[in-house]
Structure formats: structure tokens, C-alpha cells
Amino acid sequence: MKDFRVLFIYPNTMMATLVPASISILYPCLKAFGIKVELFDTTFYKTAEKSFEQRRVDLLQIKEFNLGVPLIKSDIYKDLNKKVVSFNPDLIAITIVEDTFPLAKSLLESIKHFNVPTIAGGVFTSLAPEEVMPYVDIVCIGEGELALTELCDKMSNGRDYTDIQNLWVKGHEKKPLRPPINLDHLPFLDYDIFRRDRLCRPMMGKTYTMIHIELGRGCPYACTYCEAPQIKGLYAEGGHTYHRRKSPLRVLEELKHLVAKYKPDYINFNAESFLARPLEELQELAIGYRGIGLPFWCQSRPETVTEEKIVLLKNMGCKNFQFGIECGNEQFRRKVLNRFCDNEQILETARILEKNSIQYTVNNIIGFPDETRDLIFETIELNQQIHPTTINCFMFTPYKGTVLYKYCREKGYLGNNAVHQLVDGTELNMPSITYQELKGLQRTFPLYARMPKEEWARIGFAERFNEFGNRIFQELREVYYKRYFS
Numbered sequence: 001m002k003d004f005r006v007l008f009i010y011p012n013t014m015m016a017t018l019v020p021a022s023i024s025i026l027y028p029c030l031k032a033f034g035i036k037v038e039l040f041d042t043t044f045y046k047t048a049e050k051s052f053e054q055r056r057v058d059l060l061q062i063k064e065f066n067l068g069v070p071l072i073k074s075d076i077y078k079d080l081n082k083k084v085v086s087f088n089p090d091l092i093a094i095t096i097v098e099d100t101f102p103l104a105k106s107l108l109e110s111i112k113h114f115n116v117p118t119i120a121g122g123v124f125t126s127l128a129p130e131e132v133m134p135y136v137d138i139v140c141i142g143e144g145e146l147a148l149t150e151l152c153d154k155m156s157n158g159r160d161y162t163d164i165q166n167l168w169v170k171g172h173e174k175k176p177l178r179p180p181i182n183l184d185h186l187p188f189l190d191y192d193i194f195r196r197d198r199l200c201r202p203m204m205g206k207t208y209t210m211i212h213i214e215l216g217r218g219c220p221y222a223c224t225y226c227e228a229p230q231i232k233g234l235y236a237e238g239g240h241t242y243h244r245r246k247s248p249l250r251v252l253e254e255l256k257h258l259v260a261k262y263k264p265d266y267i268n269f270n271a272e273s274f275l276a277r278p279l280e281e282l283q284e285l286a287i288g289y290r291g292i293g294l295p296f297w298c299q300s301r302p303e304t305v306t307e308e309k310i311v312l313l314k315n316m317g318c319k320n321f322q323f324g325i326e327c328g329n330e331q332f333r334r335k336v337l338n339r340f341c342d343n344e345q346i347l348e349t350a351r352i353l354e355k356n357s358i359q360y361t362v363n364n365i366i367g368f369p370d371e372t373r374d375l376i377f378e379t380i381e382l383n384q385q386i387h388p389t390t391i392n393c394f395m396f397t398p399y400k401g402t403v404l405y406k407y408c409r410e411k412g413y414l415g416n417n418a419v420h421q422l423v424d425g426t427e428l429n430m431p432s433i434t435y436q437e438l439k440g441l442q443r444t445f446p447l448y449a450r451m452p453k454e455e456w457a458r459i460g461f462a463e464r465f466n467e468f469g470n471r472i473f474q475e476l477r478e479v480y481y482k483r484y485f486s
Contacts, residue, residue: 002034004156007089007116008193009080011096011103012043013421015051015067017201019191021214021270022095022122022144028187029145035152039193040083044069045076047103053202055423060446060477061392063205063485069197077110084114091155093148095122096132098399098419108135119151119167123227126234127401129168139168142177142234143217145186177238180217184250188257189214199262203297203320204359204389205485208266211258215251218243219272221301224338224403225365225396228272245271248281252288259292266319267296275304286312295319302349303341307356314356320389321353324363327371328379336368338403343382350386359389364445367396367425367438369408376433376441383449393445395425395438440464447476450484 008023023039030037056062072079084092092111096104101124108118121140125132129139140147147166154161162169165178191199191211201210220243222229235242246254255267275282298313299322313321325346326337333339353360362383366376383391397419398405408414413428420426427435440463441448447459455476462473 001152001156002036004091004152005036005038005087005089006030006091006093006152007084007087008037008039009092009094009104009107010039010041010043011094011100011107012041013052013099014046014048015043015053015069015071017043017067017069017198018268019194019198019212020095021189021212023193024189024191024212025186025214026093026144026148027193028190029149030152031190032187033149033152037193038083038087038089040080041194041198042076042103042107043198044072044195045079046071046073047076052421052423055421056392059393059423059443060480062202062390065202065205065207067200067202067207069200077107080107080111084111084116089116091152092116092118094118094120094136096120096124097122098124098128099397099421101131101419105135117155119148121148123231124400127227127230127399129174131400133168133170137170140166141168141174142166142231143181145181146178177235177240179240180235180242180244183214183216183244183246188254191258191262199264201266201268203266209262209264210266210268211262211264212268212270213251213255213258214246215269215271215274216243216245220276221273222338224336224407225368225399227399227401229403230401245277245281248284248288251285252292255289255292259294264294267292267294269296269298271298271300273300273304274298275300275309279309282309282312286316289316293317297322299323301341302345305345305349305352307352310352310356310358314358318358320359320361322361322363323349324365325379325382326363326365327368327375328382329375332368332371332375336370336404346382347385350388354387361390361392362386362388363392363394365394365396366441366445367428367433367435369396369398369404369411369413369428369430370432371396372432373437373441377448380445380448384453391446391449393442394422395420395442396428397422397425398428436465437463440469443473444476446484447480450480451476 027037057064118136119138120132120136121144126141133139150164151161162172165175168174199209200207218232219228232242295317297320327333330342398408413430444459444462
């Protein structure tokens with residue numbers, strides 16, 4: 001396959017520099033067979049008025065920062081066409097999440113006249129393949145490492161490829177999923193296909209060279225707003241277990257390789273719930289990590305947190321921990337979100353992190369179906385009882401395939417509205433609260449969550465998107481920065 005060429009397209013949210021694990025592992029898989037691979041990455045093109053991270057700055061979710069990477073000024077579609085001409089690929093592969101599907105469609109439309117075979121993969125593609133198929137020739141459902149290499153092999157040798165597991169070739173039937181791959185058998189992640197400045201990542205107002213290490217795939221939990229349980233369900237239909245982890249030894253070997261190669265100053269442990277693993281595995285990781293010694297970031301859930309595990313993280317060098325509150329009402333969390341930890345577990349998680357001097361970020365979501373203003377203020381009240389370094393407030397987004405997407409459809413809340421980024425969510429036509437009210441609560445959420453209640457009356461004015469409300473918000477923003485971001 002040495003003469004075979006694959007062009008990856010990564011339609012990304014503007015200036016979102018979190019490097020995708022998908023391309024970082026598919027690239028070395030193909031390279032191992034001698035396949036020539038190049039990438040067209042949209043990250044630094046101006047595809048929106050404001051970047052996702054800048055929107056979060058505006059909403060007081062993160063500190064102001066300067067990434068130090070300029071936007072590409074040339075036309076994204078002309079540049080993609082030039083890339084196809086110069087590289088002359090035999091196959092074009094694109095990875096898609098629902099947030100970037102509109103951009104992906106427009107990119108694919110701009111190059112369809114080349115008549116190069118196209119394949120799409122990614123979470124959205126796996127859960128809504130019928131929506132993606134009109135724009136490509138092949139859809140990959142589930143994991144792509146083995147499917148893509150087999151496809152390249154058969155295409156390069158002129159053989160029939162309509163029978164490959166995990167693939168749906170246009171005009172043919174979908175093929176069943178093969179068993180999930182053993183993660184320890186994969187090659188190490190390889191970021192060489194990306195520009196070096198794609199490893200830049202803002203945190204706490206500073207920019208770090210950050211590498212991301214994949215610890216596992218899947219999640220043991222089944223939140224109704226998340227796509228992970230649905231991917232797990234696809235594999236369960238074929239009798240396969242999707243959720244699994246890399247062994248500690250493999251993680252440490254890969255980390256040492258990546259640190260030596262890319263010389264980062266920060267590590268992101270990429271796992272849905274880092275602490276949802278046996279204590280013995282964490283201890284083995286902690287011992288081996290002493291030789292690496294770099295600060296790192298990870299996320300987990302309150303029900304996985306114990307003091308013993310957090311002390312391990314502290315001794316390893318954990319600088320920032322992230323966990324989700326999502327909604328402050330326990331009954332709503334259980335009944336609607338399928339999350340069963342109680343508020344005391346959330347408060348205890350915060351206390352343990354604070355006791356061990358680990359900075360932490362909490363995630364909140366507002367605008368769930370049938371949520372009310374009173375329920376949102378229960379979430380705010382819970383945030384008031386803890387002392388996170390940063391507070392995220394995202395808008396609910398009903399991703400296709402999820403339980404809550406189906407619920408919103410059945411209730412008639414969704415209409416034909418497109419999915420946006422987590423910052424904007426999706427405008428639902430529900431009677432309990434308006435989208436405009438949700439946007440006002442989103443921008444004032446950190447103010448309500450951290451400022452004394454005596455100031456809440458003034459904060460209420462800042463919910464309004466008029467001249468007076470905007471002025472009050474800017475005044476409160478300056479106060480917030482001095483008190484909580486200094």
C-alpha cells in the first residue's frame with residue numbers, strides 16, 4: 001500500500017485546540033502499512049464570529065488568554081481544493097461530530113467534483129449514519145482502526161470492499177460490528193500529522209504545550225444526555241463489551257514515549273471518568289508516573305472520588321480536576337438524567353479536593369427538557385456551597401441517538417432546530433422556560449454561583465440583553481475578575 005494516499009479532513013470548531021484522539025491513532029495505524037497520509041485541519045480558519053474558547057471567556061467560564069496562534073486568512077474551501085489537487089489522495093476520510101456536521105457537509109460539497117472516494121467516521125456518524133451517507137461514499141460505524149486499514153488494503157489492490165465489518169458502503173447493506181480492539185495492541189498516539197502549535201492549550205489564563213493520552217474507551221455510566229451509552233449499546237447488540245481500559249503499563253510506556261518526543265509541559269488524561277477504575281490500577285499508575293512528573297488534568301464523577309484516590313492524584317502532580325454537577329436537584333438528576341449520586345457526594349468531593357489543594361472545575365448544564373427557573377437556581381445554590389476554581393455552565397444540547405433527544409422529539413420541543421455548540425445549546429420550544437431566559441441565566445450563572453446573595457438583585461438585571469443589562473453585566477464582570485480570577 002506504499003503508493004496509496006489518504007487525506008484526513010478534520011472539521012473543527014474554530015480555535016478549539018484539543019487534539020482529537022481519533023486522527024492521532026488512525027494516522028499511525030495507516031502509516032504502519034506504508035500508506036501516505038496528510039491532514040486538512042480547519043482549527044485555525046475563521047469559521048465563526050468568535051471562537052468557542054472566547055465565548056467561554058465572555059461567559060466568565062475561563063480566564064482571558066492569548067493562544068498566540070493567528071487565524072489563517074485564506075479561503076478554507078479554496079485551500080481544501082488545493083490540498084486535494086496537490087496531494088492527489090486515493091481516499092478522503094473525514095471525522096464528524098454533530099456540532100461540526102454543517103461545516104463537514106460544506107467541505108465535502110466543495111470537493112465532490114474530484115470524484116475521490118470518501119469515508120466518514122466519528123460519534124455522530126455512528127449514531128446517525130443515514131444523515132451522513134448522502135454526503136459520502138462509505139460510513140464507518142463504531143471503531144475505525146481495523147476497518148480503515150482493511151479498506152485501504154482492498155482499495156489499493158482493486159478488491160471488493162463492500163463486505164468489511166463496521167462499514168456501510170453506499171448501495172449496499174450495513175455490515176455488522178467487529179469486536180472492539182484491544183487498546184494495548186494499538187500503536188502509540190502520533191501527533192506529527194498536526195501542526196506543532198495544535199498542542200497549545202489554554203488553562204487558567206496561560207497557554208501550555210499539552211499532550212493527550214487515551215486511557216480507555218466508553219463509560220460505565222448511562223446519562224440520558226450523553227452519546228457514550230448509545231455507542232456502548234451498538235456494540236452490545238452484537239454481543240460485544242465496548243467499555244475497556246488500557247493497562248497501566250501500556251499507559252506509562254506510551255506517556256514516556258510522547259513526553260520524550262513532544263516535550264510537553266502539561267498532560268491531559270483523556271478518560272470519561274478517570275477514577276472509575278480499581279484502586280490497584282491507580283496505584284500502579286501513580287508509582288510509574290513519578291518518573292514523568294509533569295502536571296496533569298483529568299476528570300471523573302463524584303461517586304468515584306475517595307480521599308485515598310485524591311491523595312494519589314495529588315502525589316502524582318494533579319493540578320486540575322473536573323467533575324459534573326449538571327443539575328442541583330437530586331430527584332431531577334435521577335429521574336431525567338439517570339445520574340444517581342446525591343448532593344452530599346458532590347459536596348464531599350469538593351471538600352476532599354479543597355483539603356488536598358487541588359484546583360477543580362465544575363460542569364453545569366441548564367435547559368434540560370422541562371427544567372424550570374427554580375430548578376436552575378437549585379443548581380446555583382449547590383454551586384454556592386463549594387469553591388471551584390472555574391465554573392462551566394453549558395446549554396443542554398439534544399444530541400441525536402441520546403435518550404433525551406428522543407424525548408424532545410416525542411414532546412415536540414425540538415422542531416427542526418440545528419444543534420449548536422455546547423455554549424449555545426439548542427432552542428427548545430418547551431413551556432417551562434424560554435431560550436432567551438436560559439441565555440440570560442447562562443451568562444450570569446457564575447455571578448449567581450459565587451457572589452453573595454445580597455448582590456443577586458443586581459445580577460438579575462444583567463440577565464437582560466438590552467443596553468442597561470449589558471452595562472450591568474460588564475460592571476459585574478470586572479468585579480468578578482478581581483475577586484475570583486486574580
